[in-house]
Amino acid sequence: MSRDTSHQSFTSHRAIALAETGFSSNAEGIPYSQAFGDVYHSADGGTAQARHVFLAGNRLPGRWQGRESFTILETGFGLGLNFLETWRALDEEPSGPSRMHFISVEKYPLSPTALAEAHARWPEHATRSRELAGAWPLPLAGFHRLHLAGGRISLTLLLGDASALLPQLTASVDAFYLDGFAPSRNPDMWSAAVFEQLARLAAPGATLATWTVAGAVRDGLGACGFAVEKRTGFGSKREMLAGHLAKPPIRQGPPAHQSTHERRAIVIGAGLSGATCAERLAARGWTVEVIERHSAPALEASGNPAGLAAPVINLADAPNAQLSRAAFLYALRHFAALGELPEPATRVGGVLRIARDEREAERFAGLLRDLSYPAALARFADRAEGSAMAGRPVARAGIWFPSGTHVSPGAICAASLARHAARIHCRFGIRAARLEADTNDWKVFDEAGTCVASAPVLVVASALDARSYVQTTGIRLETVRGQVSLFRPAGGQGLDIAVTGERHAVTLPDGRIMLGATFQPGDDGVELRAADHAANIALVESMLPGLCTGLDPGRLEGRVGFRAATPDRLPAFGPLSAEHPGLHVATGLGARGLVWAPLCAEWLAAHITGEPSPVALDLAAGFSPERFRN
């Protein structure tokens, strides 16, 4: 197999599954890549090499002592041995950083099974290896952030080509592990373009280490501002390289509010946006005051009994599809990490999207063929299969999202606010009416003009109300009314999965069926309408014939909510403008709050704390509130 032809297909198609490298073992039993004609680690020992070359070469663990957070960037995740050894070193040091970011770029990720098999040779890593394999992402190009070791380690895997993905990374890196295959066989990993990115990402005092002393590598690193020196190599290798950034870093330090060491924030709003932002900040040791005008969380848009989570799919794999896929995969991990949800609990049953008509069914089939997603993300399901999954007849074929889910947004909010209860203080029954900045803090005033909270960082997560302050009027949000219909099915027969299309239908944990939802831009009527129930019934009947037989729209229960939607239907998370340092918004979740909120909240928390971004730069630009500035 030639490496020039075997791995090219996906680089320009970010959705396409990554091919595995020709992974095998050489005559000595060392993991070997047929495509590159090279071994994954030294024949003298993979983990010992990791300790000698990469940890000691970067003066670790010594250099991370006393640090709150420390960031390592590796080129070539491979078997993850360097990662496991770094994790072990952290495990052995409870006084080390409370947050370790390990970022690794890998073009040919192994399957979790291949990883687990390879790790079997290092029984001392059995527990860590199991946790890694359990969290391992689907083989989809792009950024994948995994939280491991109880949240102490964030592993951000950049699946794809190093020279394409490193320019998409926002991070301030303390130590680099350069571990491509031999430069002569794997020049892409040792190119000037890659070295320039390392220099761009280097934090003040950044160091690097690698097992190779190839002249081109020394020269290339030197040309980008790294001073390198030869040290004693590992095993049969006489020498290795260690180095440090010898010029002023390109990345400046964190914004002023981050260097105060005052890790306090206010969040306005206790819906999905506010609760997930509070949780992500509190997970980083921040103390968060949540100001909510109602007497409990999730009483507005996030108060529906259930919402569906599934990614957007389109043939072009446009940025909205790429971002929604990354957000969906992160949301699933996030929901799982919240553990047992308060009732009503998560119901992971998969989501089936039924085609509107036969033409759309054909389009779905073609789309899924062309995108060649892993079946665990999405695949075509014909009508018979869809009917078997739903437990009742469906009208047409569709797209099956096996890991799609429906869940109570309120349960997610409650679990998020409870997760770090000691650091999240909810203050209910207060309407944040006015904001004011003084030298150090943002102050929030209630309607009586009393200052109710102050902190260096403020996150306005109050959905449509987020645009009501003089500092935030620039955000463009539209009200989109939605009415759901609720009924108890005759004979108690429900749906085994969530079904979606022009409407949703799900069975709630209490046995009722929820049909949702109308989509009425610009309509702010709060009353329940029989005509809207009738519209929900008609569209659900066109997907699930007979489900609603005999229902009287005039007598149905329901609920009305209002989505806060942006013109381009992408969220708005981040700082609004440089004029208001410390002020951020978290809104615009529109019709997909369950999908967007966790990843956007993680992005915002990383941005606020100056930690590596979990989202590629070009995709993060899609949800920046700054896009509304003229």
Ligand SMILES: Cc1cc2nc3c(=O)[nH]c(=O)nc-3n(C[C@H](O)[C@H](O)[C@H](O)COP(=O)(O)OP(=O)(O)OC[C@H]3O[C@@H](n4cnc5c(N)ncnc54)[C@H](O)[C@@H]3O)c2cc1C
């Ligand atoms: C009918 C309907 C169906 C939906 N279905 C789905 C679905 O299937 N899947 C999906 O992913 N998403 C769905 N959504 C969208 C999802 O529910 C929303 O995107 C999400 O809940 C929005 O969360 P939020 O925190 O931004 O807003 P909200 O939940 O509205 O929270 C904002 C909070 O801010 C508080 N607040 C506002 N102003 C102030 C103030 N001045 N001071 C203090 N507090 C304030 C409010 O009281 C509220 O609690 C649906 C939405 C609707 C309406």
Ligand SMILES: C[S@@+](CC[C@H](N)C(=O)[O-])C[C@H]1O[C@@H](n2cnc3c(N)ncnc32)[C@H](O)[C@@H]1O
């Ligand atoms: C020597 S192995 C890495 C070993 C690994 N660090 C470990 O601890 O097990 C080199 C890795 O670089 C990856 N790789 C090769 N070319 C790449 C490229 N252009 N972009 C990203 N990764 C690449 C290979 O797939 C392989 O996994």
